[in-house]
Amino acid sequence: MSVQASATRWYSSVWRWHFYAGLFCIPFIIWLALTGTIYLWRPQLEALLDRPYDHLATVGQVSAPNAQVSAALRAVPGSTLHKYILPEAEGQAVRVLVTVKGVDKRVYVDPRSLAILHVVTEDNRPLAVVMRLHGQLLAGDIGSYVIEIAACWAVVMLLTGLYLWWPRGRKGMAGVLYPRLRGGRRLFWRDIHATTGIWVSVFALGLILTGLPWATAWGSYLAEVRQLTGTTKGPVDWTIGGKAPTPKADAMLGPHPGHRGMVKAAPPIRPGELEHVIATIRPLRIAPPVLISPPEHEGGLWAVASDAADRPLRSDAQIDGATGRLVGRVDFADRHWIDQTIGYGIAAHEGALFGIANQILGTLTALFLVVLAVSGTIMWWRRRPIGLLGAPVPLTRPRFRAGLVAALVALGAYMPLFGVTLVLVLIAEVLVLRRVPATRHWLGLGRVGAHDGLNGGVGERDFRI
Structure with a gap:
């Protein structure tokens, strides 16, 4: 031939x-x-959708975070606190994620009047629907x-x-x-x-x-390979097939809010603990948005996580709510090199690695x-x-x-x-x-x-x- x-x-x-x-x-x-x-273009679109809740009057005294959470829980009867999202600006509504019957709902609360501005199921938020599509x-x-x-x-x-x-x-x-x-x-x-x-x-x-790391088969395949090769180091902060790969990973909301399975009900919040946590994390300069999760069991630690779209900026922390003591902190540089590589890739995939x-x-x-x-x-x-x-x-x-x-x-x-x-x-x-x-x-x-x-x-x- x-x-x-x-x-x-x-x-x-x-x-x-x-x-x-x-x-x-x-x-x-x-x-x-x-x-x-x-x-x-999620950041710009979400900013546009949330514009009515980000330019509130700044007259009057800001209520205590615990009072804000209580208002959100009253707005959704039978719910428990899932996450408190630290406000980034003075005129911004507080976002409180609560869970009722395994469903996450986002409650927008006026931090001064405690008025409920909006309640939406996380999975029904427009960009969450786009992500599932x-x-x-x-x-x-x-x-x-x-x-x-x-x-x-x-x-x-x-x-x-x-x-x-x-x-x-x-x-x-x-x-x-x-x-x-x-x-x-x-x-x-x-x-x-x-x-x-x-x-x-x-x-x-x-x-x-x-x-591929988000895909059900490939993401699970990677998790199994890492488990067999001993290259797993802590929870990952991206979802696999729309679900958190491990219970611990739920301490981080991950790249696509609302993509969660059943959430374990948190114990009642002790008075003053959320305030202690906020006072501890403010000087840490954790990249916003900052998500604060209550303890999973009585006397446990509070989990703090950055949900920054540019993942190399992310860091996590654990805080004792009773004393406000910083128990541990993990920055992006402390993660396994595989997680760092995937983090850079996901940030680039989502258009967040080097801005506009x-x-x-x-x-x-x-x-x-x-x-x-x-x-x-x-x-x-x-x-x-x-x-x-x-x-x-x-x-x-x-x-x-x-x-x-x-x-x-x-x-x-x-x-x-x-x-x-x-x-x-x-x-x-x-x-x-x-x-x-x-x-x-x-x-x-x-x-x-x-x-x-x-x-x-x-x-x-x-x-x-």
Whole structure:
């Protein structure tokens, strides 16, 4: 077999995987890009939504924190204190999180008059809903699994796309780094797709990989690996599949407020303890918002945690409420290097690591991903034969070389759901899809030159996108 023929067969095979991965991922890519962009601007959107409660009159004396909590508990009968969020400005309403029947509610209290300004269930807050749409499709663990599978195959789509983009002997950067605008509609959409892909791939891969710790399967997989390797050091401060991974992690509200399971009822608050805790933490300069959690049992310690969007700024503390004594403090630098790495990644994913520039970069990445998805869809729709899916027809099956097998094993080990779904797809193709003539014909699984009368001759030029 000549080198050129071998390269052509590899190209056709890679294109097929790129086509199938893209066809499956495109709806999810658009969905994740849109919902993710909304969530990127969470600080500005939440500030806008909470504006009526952040510019209160500052005339009069501020009530004691314990009185503020009592007012919030009266507003939600039968509730217990979950968290007290330390106000950041003088005219700001106090946010008190209370729990009733396992449901968290956020109560906005005027710190002077103790008037109840607003009560909302945490899971019903607009940005909490957006986050569940983004990560779980509002379908719990099942939605999280679907999103994770799409993310894994999006990695395959991007990697195979880079292989197809590689400029094999092409002169000049036209059609490689920037689109050619005068070659007709077919060339235009091809170039838009290819050049957008090369510019966005690195950032898109970064978004996908930094989003995996939240996923139900991958997050649990990482937790198990860390448990087996002894690399667990304290609770993590991000949710896995919308839930706190350990009870201790509930001392930190984590990246997405309201994503909590059943919360254990706290014991009654002793008079003066909350005031002691606040007096102790104010000089510590913990990055806001600062969340104060009551003891989980009688005589226990109060937990204080920063919920700063820029996670490297976060720190946690434990305080004896009776005396106000600082018992312990853990800063970001004290965490395990794995937690630090994930913390930096999550902060970048949420657009909080380097301010407004991070938000703009994330928004542009999402926009380019939508362009990539739309241009790919248009190319497919314009080229597909009537009555067929329009997948590239395989010239022949390339041999599975050691490098390819190693790459697939590595991807499967790093992303288990990719490995599982890849095996299921290959089994389904061999045992079912190829055995039914109509299905084989529609999916384009027949090889060129096969004598089943279903495929016509397709040359190398038909594989060049």
